[in-house]
Amino acid sequence: MANFKIVICGEGGQGALSVAEIIAQAAHTQGKRALAMPFFSTEKRGGVSMAFTQISDEPIPYPKFGKADLWVALSQRSVDRIAAWLQPGTKVIVNSFLVKDLSLLKGWEVSEIDAVTVAGEEVRNPRTFNMVIMGAMVGLIPGLDRSAFTETLERHFSSKYEKNPELKAQNEKAFGIGYGLTHK
Amino acid sequence: MVETKMPPDAKLAFPKCVRLESKPHLFCPGCGHPEVLKALGFAIDELGIQKRVALGVDIGCSLLAWDFFNLDTIETHHGRTIPTMVGFKRAKPEGVAIAYVGDGGAYAIGMSHLINAAIRDENILVIVVNNGVYAMTGGQEAPTTLPGTRVKTAPCGADRHFVRAPEMIRNVNPNAYIARGITTIQVGLRKTLKEALQHQVENGGFAFVEVLSQCPMNWGTLGRPEKTFEYLEKTMLAAYPVKKY
Amino acid sequence: MAEKKFLMGNEILGQAARAAGARAFYGYPITPSSEIAHFWAKEACSEGGQKDDLVFLQAEDEIGAGFMLIGGILAGTRSFTATAGPGHILMQDSLAMAEAMRLPCVYYVMQRGGPSTSTVIYSQQEVNLACFGGNGNGYRIVYSPSNLQEMFDYGIRVFDVAWKYRFPTILLGDGMLAKTLGEVETYSVGERGLVMAEPEAYMLERSPRKRPIADIMPSPEFEVRAGEDGTEYDCYRNCLNWEEEALAVNEETKDAFVKAAEEVTEWEEYGQKESRILVVAHGIVSAGVKSAIDQMGTGEARLFRPITLRPFPERQLREAAVGADRIIIAESADNQLGRIVKDALYGSGIDIVEHYRPSISILPEEIVGLIRSNAD
Known part of the structure; x- marks a missing residue:
């Protein structure tokens, strides 16, 4: 598999950086080469954060890139921030709960996922919306096996799962729903 | 190499841990520093800790103490002696770490080091020599300069504020050893420094001793010891009580 | 392991x-x-x-x-x-x-x-x-x-x-x-056969020193004297009295640095020796240059990368520059590596292109473009 490049951007607190890291970690678990690099400002809340993940069978020479194969915007401001990473053929996911204006995205096939509503209604925990998004992303990444995520999620959230045992099933359910929305 | 110019029996007047080869010392005539150092030397002798002492001296007049003793001694940068000795003590807890600093080094440029070392209850001894003035740089205003005093950077007289370090340190550290001494009461000063060192040897945490000291050179009283000691023992002492806090 | x-x-x-x-x-x-x-x-x-x-x-x-x-x-x-x-x-x-x-x-x-x-x-x-x-x-x-x-x-x-x-x-x-x-x-240092230089205390070192202070510190800065029972006490200073002393400190330090440089200096060259463009970059930018050279695969350019910025591999850079028609300096700063490189190349007469992008990353694609635009 050639170097597959993912950019994800969201409001501070939406978990864009965690999603990017978990995907890289899961790819590593599967024996892929992977890098994840966050790009953030000083505003933990109220600013946008972006992250770059690359997955490949070959060593990855540089942590940043200019054009993405998979492009994910979790909020309306994020669309503007990462618009420059679009190229012909880029797969696009937006969190349509917050992204209403798609005018910049004409010409791309957009997976509009109302992740917050799905997480609230189907998982009964709106905070798992980023797991819905992550599932949807993994559905579009070639060569990644969703089973690798069970273990990675468990490792990543172990302390949270200890405090809130229900979260494990919720995260997995949210991930599965998202995956089903994009995986063909 | 400086050859000793001292008479053969001179060593009887000094603490054993003093380095005679570096005498006569380099402080100005009438300076209080050698008296503080002498009291410190006797305290070290009495505790028998010469081989365990790591002495840090600041920039300012205190730097002239860099080879005053037969003690392992490091001269640091202005204001940075406290963190240096903190780092040393953390890495080598069996050593006895002393930071020897002037009032500018401790209360102005190095104040955040002093107060934070006190907050963290670092197991070191900080000795601050308070002569109310920046001496080595030629008599500028210090945080200890008393109200109205005319100095180079306060030609109209220093403002009415000055630092009361023992109170400040007590405020952040209820257990610290805190005392103020004066050069003219040598017995008391030696006892105070001995107690402060003992505090560290027993892992008692932060120890702080401020010493009121004379600077005839910058006080303009050179050659008039009665004026020097009048200022030290009346004016300075009135503002800065000598006692254990 | x-x-x-x-x-x-x-x-x-x-x-x-x-x-x-x-x-x-x-x-x-x-x-x-x-x-x-x-x-x-x-x-x-x-x-x-x-x-x-x-x-x-x-x-x-x-x-x-x-x-x-x-x-x-x-x-x-x-x-x-x-x-x-x-x-x-x-x-x-x-x-x-x-x-x-x-x-x-x-x-x-x-x-x-x-x-x-x-x-x-x-x-x-x-x-x-x-x-x-x-x-x-x-x-x-x-x-x-x-x-x-x-x-x-x-x-x-x-x-x-x-x-x-x-x-x-x-x-x-x-x-x-x-x-x-x-x-x-x-990995552990042991399994790689790496031997780490042993630390030794400057203060309160009461056992005989393996390396005397006189071999380390500039001479005006220390006094080692024996006490009455033969115990050695070390006194160190950095405040000096005379300009001659300061000169001695600087010269002794320089001598030691120049000597260390012979063993410490590290650099890396990448690409085909006959390439006519030499790109000089360090750190993460040099990783981008390697990627650009690989992507192009046509041998227009090669990389010289200082691994030690101090001491700088001056002689090695001058040797690497032989045969280059043009040198490109690329860094995410304005003329910081550049100044060091130009100093090392002084008098070589080779055309130098300076690509300075302070505080922003330089992607491999950007370097490909840079090399192409300088290849003619």
């Missing part, structure tokens, strides 16, 4: 310091380097409180941290700190003293945007500061790693080199490397 791990750059540095046998960390939090402190704080903590054999101390500021680091070194402990940007400025206070007195302080510096507070993530604008900061002549050793594996490899080496040659040593990374999560192979 050698092990593949998936870690963030800062954690890799923490593990490198541990593998190198470091015992003490003194620091002050600053993005993008803070996870190094987090790592060490956790290492130094056990259920019964702070471990006896490891020191972690969060200072009141970077000036304090730098001098605490000096204290740790004086005690003969492999000690280090980590910082970035404005914190790196404050660290120059202790670096100047470490340079003057040959104290092997180790600094992990993760460059962030500049000048001033700027962005928290990336630049190569701390080259001047790392190499030449302070009121001295830049007698410090500065490594510029280019990827996560090198963060580990050189994260260990800095401790060996610092104590072997007794110069302050800086690992000059950047925020991107610090924050990137990826694969690294960690």
Whole structure:
């Protein structure tokens, strides 16, 4: 598999950086080469954060890139921030709960996922919306096996799962729903 | 190499841990520093800790103490002696770490080091020599300069504020050893420094001793010891009580 | 045992310091380097409180941290700190003293945007500061790693080199490397046959020294005298009385630095020898240049990469420049590497193209374009 490049951007607190890291970690678990690099400002809340993940069978020479194969915007401001990473053929996911204006995205096939509503209604925990998004992303990444995520999620959230045992099933359910929305 | 110019029996007047080869010392005539150092030397002798002492001296007049003793001694940068000795003590807890600093080094440029070392209850001894003035740089205003005093950077007289370090340190550290001494009461000063060192040897945490000291050179009283000691023992002492806090 | 791990750059540095046998960390939090402190704080903590054999101390500021680091070194402990940007400025206070007195302080510096507070993530604008900061002549050793594996490899080496040659040593990374999560192979020094230079205390060293202070510190700065029972007491100073003494300190330090440079200087060349364009870059930008050369695959350009920015591989660069028609200097700073490179190439007459992108990353694609536009 050639170097597959993912950019994800969201409001501070939406978990864009965690999603990017978990995907890289899961790819590593599967024996892929992977890098994840966050790009953030000083505003933990109220600013946008972006992250770059690359997955490949070959060593990855540089942590940043200019054009993405998979492009994910979790909020309306994020669309503007990462618009420059679009190229012909880029797969696009937006969190349509917050992204209403798609005018910049004409010409791309957009997976509009109302992740917050799905997480609230189907998982009964709106905070798992980023797991819905992550599932949807993994559905579009070639060569990644969703089973690798069970273990990675468990490792990543172990302390949270200890405090809130229900979260494990919720995260997995949210991930599965998202995956089903994009995986063909 | 400086050859000793001292008479053969001179060593009887000094603490054993003093380095005679570096005498006569380099402080100005009438300076209080050698008296503080002498009291410190006797305290070290009495505790028998010469081989365990790591002495840090600041920039300012205190730097002239860099080879005053037969003690392992490091001269640091202005204001940075406290963190240096903190780092040393953390890495080598069996050593006895002393930071020897002037009032500018401790209360102005190095104040955040002093107060934070006190907050963290670092197991070191900080000795601050308070002569109310920046001496080595030629008599500028210090945080200890008393109200109205005319100095180079306060030609109209220093403002009415000055630092009361023992109170400040007590405020952040209820257990610290805190005392103020004066050069003219040598017995008391030696006892105070001995107690402060003992505090560290027993892992008692932060120890702080401020010493009121004379600077005839910058006080303009050179050659008039009665004026020097009048200022030290009346004016300075009135503002800065000598006692254990 | 050698092990593949998936870690963030800062954690890799923490593990490198541990593998190198470091015992003490003194620091002050600053993005993008803070996870190094987090790592060490956790290492130094056990259920019964702070471990006896490891020191972690969060200072009141970077000036304090730098001098605490000096204290740790004086005690003969492999000690280090980590910082970035404005914190790196404050660290120059202790670096100047470490340079003057040959104290092997180790600094992990993760460059962030500049000048001033700027962005928290990336630049190569701390080259001047790392190499030449302070009121001295830049007698410090500065490594510029280019990827996560090198963060580990050189994260260990800095401790060996610092104590072997007794110069302050800086690992000059950047925020991107610090924050990137990826694969690294960690190992113990023993299994690689690496022998780390042993630390020795400057103060309270009561056993006979393997290396006399006179072999290390400039002569005007110390007095070693025997006490009555033969115990040696060491007194050190950095405040000198006469300009002749200051000259002696500078000359003796320079002599030692020049001698160390013969063994310490490291560089890398990449690409085909006959390529007519020589790109000079360091750190993460050099990784981008390699990628560009690979992507093009047509041999227009090759890379010269200083691994040590101080001492700089001047002679090696001049040799590499032979046969080049054009030299491109690329860095995420304005003329910081550039000035060093041009100084080394003075008189060569080769055409130099300067590509300066202060505080912004230089992607491999950008370098491809740069090489193409200079290939005619």
